[in-house]
Amino acid sequence: MPTLSHTSPYPPPRRRRTATDAASSPSYQLVPHSRVVVKMAWLVATLSLIVIWLASIFKVFFGATSSSKTAVLDHGNKRNVLFVIAHPDDESMFFSPTINYLASNAYNLHMLCFSTGNADGMGSIRKDELHQACAVLRVPLQQLKVLDHPDLQDGFGQVWSHDLLAKIIGEEVGNHDIHTIITFDNYGVSGHCNHRDVHHGVLKFLQTNPERNIKAWELASLNIFRKYSGPIDIWLSILSSKRHPSKAIIVNEQPWKSYEAMAQHLSQWVWFRKLFVSFSSYTYANTLDRINPQPVNT
Template sequence: MAWILIISCLFFLWIFSLCKILIPSSSPLRNSFLKAGVHEKRNVLLVIAHPDDESMFFTPTINFLTSRGHNLHILCLSVGNADGKGDTRKRELYQACAVLKVPIQQVKTLDHPDLQDGFGELWNHSLLAKIIEDEIISHSINLIITFDNYGVSGHCNHRDVHHGVCKLIYDTSQRDVEAWELVSTNILRKYSGPVDIWFSVLGVMQHSSGRMHCLVNEHCRRSFLAMAQHKSQWVWFRKLFVALSSYTYMNTLRKIKLGACEVTAPHNYMACEIN
């Protein structure tokens, strides 16, 4: 009987949290992200490592930006060729971005020999910084969004992308470009679905300086439709991930503070202090 009560309570909490997300008027958050420039449309660059990162992790952010008219560009630093499906995955990325209302001409995918998909593939941070800087200059980018130093799943390519962005901001003249990171959570929060909104709200409330924002997904169904375009990756456990992942329902973004960065020799590892 006790287990039935616990399961019923969890089910009710899940449904209640989902309603908070799906019904804008009942949302516990009044988001102020980019509110200062309400009349100014920003040129934003989302930097990801693989095709499907945008659909698995960043759809709340993408939906937030596109629905408010910001000019979003996506830079994917590999074609995800670990299983020899690079060409297929590249096409799937463009299809997913079409679902997410990102113009195809604003999506760029690289297949650089030194930036190949794989858990054992270490990416050079100086090379990443140079590539990202070229995109910033080409599209007059003034805001970057990417992974944090754990990269949601701990994938080394995700982590390297973060450190490449840090190196760019710290080492070059692009320090006036804002850089924001997607906050990684522990495994319980990661698979708590919409319930994580309450933890996210508490986290944001502890950062009153405006350096952390929770973006609620205004089009949850679009997340599933976008990920379904990645047919080569749309296997049962990824379907479960999209359904159960808190990243489907909200993103917490944190501004990267480059107050104390350190570069070590072997792999150009950079650690950035986060506020």
């Protein structure tokens, strides 16, 4: 009698995937391989960064040179230099490479600080801290002037008169026979409005007093990647000076002094400023650009 076959209307059950099948799958083998490649890439990048960082530190401590320093310093016997800043701690956070270099080469340093930094009601404390920081940086204390003018108070909402700033700068230049001024550029490194006003005050003074023949330099503001690249930015700054000979690159031969000077500002010495001083390129080098003001039409 013939055997009747029964055909099920449902497909046969799928065989469960085993560990052996998974191990033999090309896609399974690709995943761990890709992870190894990614890990190796990160390792190479990290090691490269460490090597560059160490080479940069070596450059600072054992081979520091100040590119184009003669462009900013070679004024014969004219060695009276005035730093014009906005707040106590600007000198330590931003200008310390230049201050250290000039102090080491027997320049006569003066500093004009336009406020006591009283935005949080600690003006008298911050003024004393600035004196201590200047002692570390070898700026003669009798040549430090800190203002507490009612129209020049610290704060993001405070607008400083450029005419008033120029007038005060002119008085300092005349009283101390200043030959060179060093200050912020138009952006002011951090973008603080007081920094920017100080720049415009210096510019106003130069424009209205061309006969004084004052040399003026501004501290270049860097993009955020260069700003927080620490000593690595030294190489980029030096390369930039090769393309732009008018720039002056001053490498900090004593970067620990920047840290020590900023530590004198105890009221400001919080964790993020400790990180800033450690990783900021302004601790290790300054790029200075010459200010060439256009005369004011009268």
